[in-house]
Amino acid sequence: MPELPEVETVRRGLEPSFTHAKIINVKQNRPDLRFPFPENFQSRLTGREIIGLGRRAKYLLIHLDSDETIISHLGMSGSWRIENTTLGSYYHEKNKLAVHDHLEMVIETPDGQSLHAIYNDPRRFGFILLTKTAELEHHKLLAHLGPEPTGNGLSGAYLNEKLRNRKAPLKAALLDQTIIAGLGNIYVCEALWRSHLSPKRKSSTLGAKSATARKKSELLAQNIRDVIAEAIEAGGSSLRDYVHTDGSLGYFQHRFSVYGREGEPCPECGKAIKRIVQSGRSSFYCTHCQR
Structure with missing residues (x-):
């Protein structure tokens, strides 16, 4: 299972493409992962701007301008990848079978690039949730977590x-x-x-x-x-x-x-x-x- 350093690496990898990008289109290729996708997930994301990325423990946090936050957990085999559709080629060759691409988002960066952000998860132990940003610290998955091992709280x-x-x-x-x-x-x-x-x-x-x-x-x-x-x-x-x-x-x-x-x-x-x-x-x- 990806641990904190792996999730932080994913966050840093997505950040340049995601920050201030607009979500143009959302495609769900199945109704659920470990848990069902949130209700009206596609409509709640479409047209929204990604205002920032965070991480808490092993959870990736994608903050939207709708005052909602996507909580993404990679489970055992989940991964995010970015494909550049403007240039018509991949940054790197695919190394995951497309049959396991369960969520696809078309995003437009501030400089006009059209990108595909794809969540792939062969074992489907990961999940993607959506919650109010103001309620994030009280979310049942995050409320009882201890301090981060990267911060001053650990001594x-x-x-x-x-x-x-x-x-x-x-x-x-x-x-x-x-x-x-x-x-x-x-x-x-x-x-x-x-x-x-x-x-x-x-x-x-x-x-x-x-x-x-x-x-x-x-x-x-x-x-x-x-x-x-x-x-x-x-x-x-x-x-x-x-x-x-x-x-x-x-x-x-x-x-x-x-x-x-x-x-x-x-x-x-x-x-x-x-x-x-x-x-x-x-x-x-x-x-x-x-x-």
Whole structure:
């Protein structure tokens, strides 16, 4: 599933084409994805101007001049791509079957270009919703999210407080979206390795009031911020279905220290990386370096 860096990369890829573009036409090729498309979706979008793009956790937010916002979640295999119809050619060759193009929007940019913005989703675990912009922060999908791992809201002091008295394994706590928004399996594994912390460690050990716990919490917060920033810089991680809006791939997977590297040597100590399953998800870590 695309994680925060991948969604942020999609947002940045769409932004130059979408900002202040007018939606000329909307075509739905099926009535639903994971959820049904919003009622009167085509008519509510047609003729509207896109005034900006945002992101909250793993949700792409497309703000319209009608004071409504499109909430797009990529699910397991969703992707957006831009095709240039003015020039009659693609920016990059298609790499998704057209049968899975479930939503197509013709948009006109301020400089007169006519573009196709296409949402493709083979597995249809993604979804596209529409809500009042003023009610966005209270939307049921967004209201209970924790701070972004890219902002100042995530700090050692914050983690130290949030993890206090929590009995869950540290890996599970970090995947709790009410604690940190948008943090997913790949980047938790990488941040824990950088912090020398085992995914099996009790969360409460970082929530203690001791100087050691506060120091570990601060190191973990910094490493979460760093690994997310580096992944965004690299354009995310391309695993299976994920591609950019122009069809190109992300490259952070080439920097993985532990994720997906079961049995390979730890970059720091050379011991074999181990894989365990926690709450149905694979955790990769070094049993020697991470305690």
